[in-house]
Amino acid sequence: MRITATAEFMLEPAFDPNKDAGSSRDAIGLGQAAGTGLNTRHGTILTLEDISVSFDGFKALNNLNLYIGVGELRCIIGPNGAGKTTMMDVITGKTRPSEGQAWFGETLDLQQMSEVQIAQSGIGRKFQKPTVFEALSVFENLELAQKTDKSVWASLRARLTGEQRDRIAEVLETIRLSTSARRPAGLLSHGQKQFLEIGMLLVQDPQLLLLDEPVAGMTDAETEFTAELFKSLAGKHSLMVVEHDMGFVGSIADHVTVLHQGSVLAQGSLAQVQADERVIEVYLGR
């Protein structure tokens, strides 16, 4: 059975118990199963239901409901304090919600997992402020991030295989840092650090990428390049991008979610949400 990937389909995954694990990727035209161990048979990679988080009585998230489809590129916008970063903290296990459910795929309950387990299961995160290992070289940064056995014993004996080297070289090429491979990451420019962090996510090969303001501090050319990069990633990976730059959002997203005061205010295409009265009110404060 083939279903065309539409926004509606992504938002409200049809319940079909007869489908096999991973076949939903085929359903949206990806033709390949999701990574091992992740059951996404309903086409949803991330499910947040009735999530509430309060800090000393202040509700940072208030009955938030959000579904991200497999292979989708979703942009999250919203005014300051809308709860965008808190939502990422909830997904990555940094903050525990007081109520609600968070599922990765169909079977992984994010609330039962530690931050490390969540990262290992295939959720990668890029921070708002670019965070790289400054004392290590660009190559070493990618080496550490690369998907492999990350236990203490494995690290003691680890040797890079030719295949892994090739993969790192490939990503270096993608993020345009091949000539800086041996430079310490601390010496890179702000924009280059942003790219390095994105590259670290790529070698980690996560199924869901959370990107917090990825183009902050980038030049126009770099922003444009990032937009191309993200569009090429969508499909193979699911992406959730938090961004303030509306031009950037417009260039990548077919689907936008607006957060306000900890819950979803509007969803749809960028044109749709921009025309929404409530969104205009929130942004312009009328």
Add this chain to the structure above:
Amino acid sequence: MNQPLLLTATQKAGPAVTATVGGLVLLVLLALPLLSLLPADSPFQVSAYTLTLTGKILCYAIVALALDLVWGYAGLLSLGHGLFFALGGYAMGMYLMRQASGDELPAFMTFLSWTELPWYWTGTEHFWWAMCLVVLAPGLLALVFGFFAFRSRIKGVYFSIMTQALTFAGMLLFFRNETGFGGNNGFTNFRSILGFGITEPGTRAALFFATVMLLVASLFLGWRLARSKFGRVLTALRDAENRLMFCGYDPRGFKLFVWVLSAVLCGLAGALYVPQVGIINPGEMSPTNSIEAAVWVALGGRGTLIGPLLGAGVVNGMKSWFTVAFPEYWLFFLGALFIVVTLYLPKGVIGLLKKRGEQ
């Protein structure tokens, strides 16, 4: 520029120079015990005092290296490494006390009119068991402390304060006579080790040789660790722990491993220190000792492997000269040294040498 994963000095000064200097130092260190065996009227004879003093400094150098592994690489400043050193020393001391007292109880127990050995002294008449204790006592303490500290994500200055408190608590515990480790006098008056007289030149030379070997082995181990992916993970942990967690590494295991390894190295150094110096008492656990170890590492240059060895050598060399020449000014000098290093030599002596090399 900070490149702690490489032997910075090696890289900048050229491998040839470093290898030559390192080789020469090693040769001298290996020659010292042989020279000490020469007859007393020979012009090349090395006195027992010099040999013991050098051996003591080498033990401190191992502590500096161990501290550098946790501080320089993993970013965990321990102000309690003296405790692990002392525990290793006490484990060795127990064996030496049993050797000295033969079938009797150790003298300090007789003074307390104890009639039998406490249970934890069981088996300490055997050298092999004492050696196990040398590793186990500091290793297990570090494991338990580290497990809870890292699980609760204690880091930075809080971690330093807790390690400081731990060594202080250890000192107070060992000061008590009832603890069964000789109270504030500790252990002394050793006679023999493995049947050899402890003050005989041959024994001293052998102990010195063992210390040099342990130092070389620790240096090699540290070098291998620093060059491995494990070492790079530690550096990453020091600089951006959150990023590392989101890369899928569990920082606790990495911290715990290097922390226990460091404690065990300190314990081994302590075990070689005691027979050479001839005494161990709770003073070794005093907080100032552990802080001094941090000064060695800072002075030499943390995050390098050679730096801490250099720092331990320089500070202790100066200490033995100062405490003879101007005993009352040593602590002022040590304090001033720490301030100067912090303000003007953030990368230590190695950093300074490297800068010279670049110019």
